[in-house]
Amino acid sequence: MATYDFLFDKTGLRDWCDADAVASPMSMSQLLSQVGNDDGTSGNTLPFPSLDTLHEACAAIPQTRDVTAGVEDGFLAIKDSLKFVLDPLTQPLSWMLDGALYAFTAAPWWVVIPLLIWVTWLSTKKRGITVFVAAVFLFFGVIDHLEVALQTLSIIMVCTSLSVLLGVPIGILMSRSDRLQRVMLPILDMLQTLPSFVYLIPLIFLFSVTEPKLYGIAIILYAIVPIIRLTDLGIRLVDKDVIEAATAFGMTDRQKLLGVQIPLALPNIMAGVNQTIMMSLAMVVIASLVSAPGLGVLVLRGIRNLELGVGLVAGFGIVLLAVVLDRCSKAALQRVDPTNKSR
Amino acid sequence: MKKILLATVCAAGFAAPAFAEDCGEVTITQMDWASANVVTSIAKFLMEQGYGCDVTTVPSSTPTALTSVAETGTPDILTELWVNTAPAYDELVAEGKLIELTDVLSDGGIEGWWVPQYVVDANPEAATLAGILANPALVGGRFDNCPDGWGCRTVNDNMNRVIDMEGNGIEVFDHGSGETLATAIAAAYADQEPWFGFYWAPTAILGKYPMVLVDMGGYDAETHTCNSSTDCAEPGISAYPSAAVKTAVTNTFQEREPEIAALMANVTFTNDQMNGVLAWMEDNNASAEEGAVYFLSNNRELWADWLSDDAREKLSALLQ
Numbered sequence: 001m002a003t004y005d006f007l008f009d010k011t012g013l014r015d016w017c018d019a020d021a022v023a024s025p026m027s028m029s030q031l032l033s034q035v036g037n038d039d040g041t042s043g044n045t046l047p048f049p050s051l052d053t054l055h056e057a058c059a060a061i062p063q064t065r066d067v068t069a070g071v072e073d074g075f076l077a078i079k080d081s082l083k084f085v086l087d088p089l090t091q092p093l094s095w096m097l098d099g100a101l102y103a104f105t106a107a108p109w110w111v112v113i114p115l116l117i118w119v120t121w122l123s124t125k126k127r128g129i130t131v132f133v134a135a136v137f138l139f140f141g142v143i144d145h146l147e148v149a150l151q152t153l154s155i156i157m158v159c160t161s162l163s164v165l166l167g168v169p170i171g172i173l174m175s176r177s178d179r180l181q182r183v184m185l186p187i188l189d190m191l192q193t194l195p196s197f198v199y200l201i202p203l204i205f206l207f208s209v210t211e212p213k214l215y216g217i218a219i220i221l222y223a224i225v226p227i228i229r230l231t232d233l234g235i236r237l238v239d240k241d242v243i244e245a246a247t248a249f250g251m252t253d254r255q256k257l258l259g260v261q262i263p264l265a266l267p268n269i270m271a272g273v274n275q276t277i278m279m280s281l282a283m284v285v286i287a288s289l290v291s292a293p294g295l296g297v298l299v300l301r302g303i304r305n306l307e308l309g310v311g312l313v314a315g316f317g318i319v320l321l322a323v324v325l326d327r328c329s330k331a332a333l334q335r336v337d338p339t340n341k342s343r
Numbered sequence: 344m345k346k347i348l349l350a351t352v353c354a355a356g357f358a359a360p361a362f363a364e365d366c367g368e369v370t371i372t373q374m375d376w377a378s379a380n381v382v383t384s385i386a387k388f389l390m391e392q393g394y395g396c397d398v399t400t401v402p403s404s405t406p407t408a409l410t411s412v413a414e415t416g417t418p419d420i421l422t423e424l425w426v427n428t429a430p431a432y433d434e435l436v437a438e439g440k441l442i443e444l445t446d447v448l449s450d451g452g453i454e455g456w457w458v459p460q461y462v463v464d465a466n467p468e469a470a471t472l473a474g475i476l477a478n479p480a481l482v483g484g485r486f487d488n489c490p491d492g493w494g495c496r497t498v499n500d501n502m503n504r505v506i507d508m509e510g511n512g513i514e515v516f517d518h519g520s521g522e523t524l525a526t527a528i529a530a531a532y533a534d535q536e537p538w539f540g541f542y543w544a545p546t547a548i549l550g551k552y553p554m555v556l557v558d559m560g561g562y563d564a565e566t567h568t569c570n571s572s573t574d575c576a577e578p579g580i581s582a583y584p585s586a587a588v589k590t591a592v593t594n595t596f597q598e599r600e601p602e603i604a605a606l607m608a609n610v611t612f613t614n615d616q617m618n619g620v621l622a623w624m625e626d627n628n629a630s631a632e633e634g635a636v637y638f639l640s641n642n643r644e645l646w647a648d649w650l651s652d653d654a655r656e657k658l659s660a661l662l663q
Contacts, residue, residue: 026633026636026637026640027632027633027636028384028388028632028633028635028636030636031388031636031639031640031661032392034660034661065628065630066628069628076533079533197522201522201523201526204523204526204527204530205526205529205530205533209487209516209518209523209526209527209530210485210514210516287519288519289519289520289522289523290519290520290523291516291517291518291519291523292519297491297519300490300491300492300519300520301491301492302492303406303410303492304406304490304491304492304493305406305431305492306406306409306410306413306431
């Protein structure tokens with residue numbers, strides 16, 4: 001009856017197949033054949049010998065859903081040991097996020113806004129950008145979005161600084177070892193394409209759902225990629241002749257790295273920092289799906305209740321934050337760029 | 344799926360050309376939870392085999408389906424709409440864009456606050472709100488609240504103004520999405536830890552993980568209505584009423600295919616029937632489509648009454 005019956009009959013596996021056969025549930029195609037409307041057209045085709053198709057012929061072969069159930073059981077089995085390792089390792093992330101959220105939201109507005117403007121001025125020394133930042137935060141205040149915007153901002157700041165702290169050393173290591181680069185590149189590709197929920201939902205089994213590190217991990221895993229890639233690229237692009245000259249002067253590896261390679265790679269690394277900030281902003285709404293506070297919550301509320309205005313205003317707020325962070329980071333990084341100073 | 348689709352096209356094309364003219368392409372929502380998948384699979388089978396429609400299922404959820412109807416007028420049929428949590432539904436019905444057909448779960452869904460079975464087995468007092476408030480450690484000192492934007496969030500928050508969970512040592516945790524809410528239950532079950540929060544039935548989650556509905560002292564219509572609005576002046580404590588779970592069609596579809604709309608108005612399930620299918624699926628590790636087949640092959644008299652005479656004729660092979 002099933003297409004691949006002959007395979008098991010001929011190889012003498014029939015007894016093995018039927019040994020402990022349990023009747024599997026009737027499938028839709030079996031029901032359709034009972035209706036008798038489909039002229040048996042489906043019987044003429046040769047289906048791909050997938051697990052499900054083979055299961056029809058031989059009950060001892062597991063169905064695909066048994067495979068997925070096996071993956072689930074496997075995860076649940078190693079869950080406790082994973083938790084033992086990962087939970088303490090990631091705990092500082094929770095503390096940092098909690099601390100940043102508390103610091104930004106507990107301080108009164110007349111401290112936070114001037115502070116942010118002052119920091120902008122210190123880091124950029126550009127009047128236009130400072131005025132723009134002031135206008136944006138006053139605008140958030142006027143439309144009662146200051147608190148959520150500050151929550152988003154504090155999450156972004158923690159996650160991007162951690163991404164840079166971790167990403168730059170990884171990028172440097174990658175630039176010095178071709179083998180490490182070959183290993184890392186597919187991992188980086190995967191981090192950028194794997195849908196966040198695929199790893200976020202299993203993470204809830206490991207950590208409590210109330211932990212802020214859940215969304216912290218989601219943001220960092222996504223946002224760390226450009227800084228690693230561009231650090232690696234920047235260092236590899238440093239002119240070979242310059243390195244040769246440095247070697248000729250008797251520089252040690254460390255001197256070469258700190259005195260030649262990193263300064264010359266700085267424009268690329270800075271582009272990476274900028275991209276990391278933008279990427280973490282892009283994750284704000286996804287992070288809110290795992291309970292991150294901030295503008296993302298309002299976007300989700302707008303979507304869920306068809307309150308288009310709420311969603312659009314919050315979305316526009318995210319864009320404003322993105323522009324502020326982009327301008328500030330570019331201007332600030334430009335000031336530390338040695339290639340810029342000489343001009 | 345392909346095979347079925349192919350078979351259906353063939354069936355519609357060769358076996359019954361008359362029906363192919365009667366019923367064209369139909370789009371129906373396929374919500375992302377178990378009972379809705381069963382309903383959609385059953386409806387798809389009946390429309391394809393009984394009426395010769397060309398059915399496309401659209402994976403969606405209540406708010407996305409409603410947005411889509413509001414903006415584009417598709418999908419044609421929306422089934423298992425939990426309208427309590429979607430205020431946009433009433434607007435669309437009032438505007439005439441949607442026509443309400445029936446309560447697809449005739450007993451209505453059960454919404455409320457739940458604790459796992461094993462917690463109640465160990466401590467029976469955890470089955471009442473008073474018992475939980477007296478000893479918050481029983482439920483782990485945490486209440487898993489609805490995500491922002493859900494109807495239940497407003498109700499829970501209003502009731503919490505009266506209960507003051509934080510003052511009683513229960514931390515209120517606002518989830519970001521239904522997915523994390525469901526995973527929190529599954530994770531608690533995996534470790535046999537206490538859990539306390541909002542959920543609803545019939546769902547795959549509550550089919551898989553037995554939970555006990557917390558006794559909140561009965562349902563009071565007036566209090567619940569007040570609790571449901573964001574600017575409720577005097578909130579009180581009231582259990583949730585049974586939730587309306589609707590099937591609706593767009594107004595253009597009602598005009599185009601009145602016969603299909605009449606069929607969908609008949610497709611309803613009691614909670615016992617639906618829970619039976621869901622429990623069978625859980626026991627047999629079966630897909631929603633197989634759940635639909637299980638229902639169709641075991642309740643022939645029931646769904647025979649849903650059909651028109653022509654459709655009953657076409658499906659006579661199954662109905663004997």
